[in-house]
Amino acid sequence: MPEARVIPLRSDGGRPRNRPRPAPRRASRPGVGPLTERTAAARGLTGPDGAVESPEVTVPAPGGELATLPAPEGPNELEERVAEVGEFLQRRVTGRYSVDDFGFDRDLTEHVVLPLLRPLYERWFRVETIGTENVPLHGGALLVANHSGTVPLDALMTTVAVHDDLAVPRYLRMLAADLVFGLPGVGATARKAGHTLACNADAEALLGAGELVGVWPEGFKGIGKDFADRYKLQRFGRGGFVSAALRSGVPIIPCSIVGAEETYPKIADIGPLARLLGVPYFPITPTWPLLGPLGLVPLPSKWYIEFGEPIPTDSYEPGAADDPMLVFNLTDQVRENIQQTLYRLLAGRRNAFLG
Amino acid sequence: MSEAPSVVLVTGVSRFLGGHLAARLASDPSIERVLGVDTTPPSREMRRRMGRAEFVRVDIRNPLIGKVISTAKVDTVVHASLSGNPGQSGGRSMMMEMNVIGTMQLLAACQRSDTVRRLVVKSTSAVYGASSRDPATFTEQTEPKAIPPGGYAKDAVEIEGYVRSFSRRRPDVPVTTLRFVNLIGPRIDTSFVRYFSLPVVPVVLGYDARVQLLHEEDAVAVLERAAAHDLPGVYNVGGAGVLMLSQAIRRAGRLPLPIPQPAVPLVGRFTRRARLVDFSPEQMRLLNFGRVVDTTKLRGEFGFTPRWTTVQAFDDFVAGRGLRPVIDPARLGRLQDTAQAVARALPSGA
DSSP states (O other), X not given: OHHXXXXXXXXXXXXXXXXXXXXXXXXXXXXXXXXXXXXXXXXXXXXXXXXXXXXXXXXXHHHHHHHTSOOTTHHHHHHHXXXXXXXXXXXXXXXXXXXXXXXXXXXXXXXXXXXXXXXXXXXXXXXXXXOGGGSOSSSOEEEEXXXXXXXXXXXHHHHHHXXXXXXXXXOEEEEXXXXXXXXXXXXXXXXXXXXXXXXXXXXXXXXXXXXXXXEOTTHHHHHTOOGGGTTOOOOOTTSHHHHHHHHHTOOEEEEEEESGGGTSOOOEEOHHHHHHHTSSOOEEOSSTTTTGGGGGSOXXXXXXXXXXXXXXXXXXXXXXXXXXXXXXXXXXXXXXXXXXXXXXXXXXXXXXXXX | OOOOOSEEEEEOTTSHHHHHHHHHHHTOTTOOEEEEXXXXXXXXXXXXXXXXXXXXXXXXXSTHHHHHHXXXXXXXXXXXXXXXXXXXXXXXXXXXXXXXXXXXXXXXXXXXXXXXXXXXXXXXXXXXXXXXXXXXXXOTTOOOSSOOOSHHHHHHHHHHHHHHHHHHHOXXXXXXXXXXXXXXXXXXXXXXXXXXXXXXXXXXXXXXXXXXXXXXXXXXXXXXXXXXXXOOEEEEEOOSXXXXXXXXXXXXXXXXXXXXXXXXXXXXXXXXXXXXXXXXXXXXXXXXXXXXXXXXXXIIIIOOOOSSOHHHHHHHHHHHHTOOOXXXXXXXXXXXXXXXXXXXXXXXXX
């Protein structure tokens, strides 16, 4: 890490190295079993949209797949799981579940989206979270993070982090670019997973409702930057997220993600092709498109997600959101905080893949 | 200021909303006269329901409407005839004529009249359009990202423009504009109702819209309240909560038929020709992105809370129409019992 050496280190000089991984929260939750089984069940039974393929598959699939896995606590456990999956499928087929005004489908997120992301989170990237106590367990808060890695895996992993590694599971409601919602499949899934368009109206509505909102203010400039520019924060939008937080009076939680830059190292960009496809960039990585579909597999970097100390915004007088200078200053403060944390985490990291 | 109406004129009485509103107003003894106008007479059942309300067969595109208003000394006009159902209105261009030209004539007559002191206009939330760049919920102030390109939504945008210029010219007349979401219920007939009544419901592949609905009874009640009180302004009118389009189809027990985006206009043409559903292109966009409106102003300033939520309204529609689910929930329950029995029989730790 050449850039890490030249940066003055703050405080303890890096993350705690032998910090124990937070105990898997699932074990303490009743009625929810080991991850692999849940994932297998979710994969085997539901389509990408959570749409149930056919109720007939319910009988052989859980039995067949679950039987090959070690059942830790006897047949009762297995039966419970079958009951859970069966109830989920019945809810889906008959439409007996609820979505909020933004289209957030909690049932689907809990039973399909998160279980699909969890193997990536736990096994592939071995995400380690630091400072989870800084995320409020209740009420509105704005989580601001750095964006990187060509494909927004960092955003997806953060949703798993705030659900699985907090004392109380929370759902991260992300603000995404309009491009996302125009894409078939992706847009509908993003809505169901609780995400919405990055605009002040939606941000304030969610914050006002006491939700944990996630923003990646660098946007495409951050996620699509070259590998050579890794961990260098780009411009933080126009500070719209700060004014939304100020108006709602919710704290801003800086979130620094290390590891995402190495998942898809973008070494070049084919501009004309990107324009043709109507996307912001067309990345070339060491494996994509050289190895074809294999190039879509992210490199197994070791990840750290650090939640910084909340920056309160409720001490400002009303109307502060309309003071551009204050908004710029706060934006810079958040950006600087994340940049420093990134450098500190990088300095403590020996290898991008082993941690 | 808020005087009770004594002579009310309702347009579009041969259709559900206008007819039922006229019936409700007629049952209110404090209202002296209720006049219902339309180009076609209401059905026998509707006429019976309307009781003492009088039916005047007049085309609102005809200046004769001004005479009706002046001779009857109408003080409250409820313009409820805006229609998004071309099948009922004699084709698309006819629908546009009735919607836009009819409103212009009616407003012209109201502007001339010295008895009219309240105007209520039924509009639609379609004026907000539907796109991927819109916020999740529309408030009355939200500017649409793209002006709806044509059809019903464009008619509504133009009508609202005429209504705004009317209230500029007659500031003494309070104007209530009600932007309704899609109506649903056991008795009303709209394109949307027909769409959900198809056994196999075409949807756009890869998209799932958020759908907000309003029960037919709530729609009538909102119009009735607007007719009886001075509540100037623009209000979004919709039930609480949303349903996903896929979810609504499942709740109705229908089967979705995903159609790739490029083939959607083709299917739209087919369903129109086959006289199943007539969706205009901008209504098709609703199936892509959906539309949800913020009803805070309706609940607060207007003082009306819909009795049915979106889900309840939809369930009432499903129950009222007697839609039979394609997949029987009881069969699913039995399947699950079997699966659990299999799980119980399996050896542990195999």
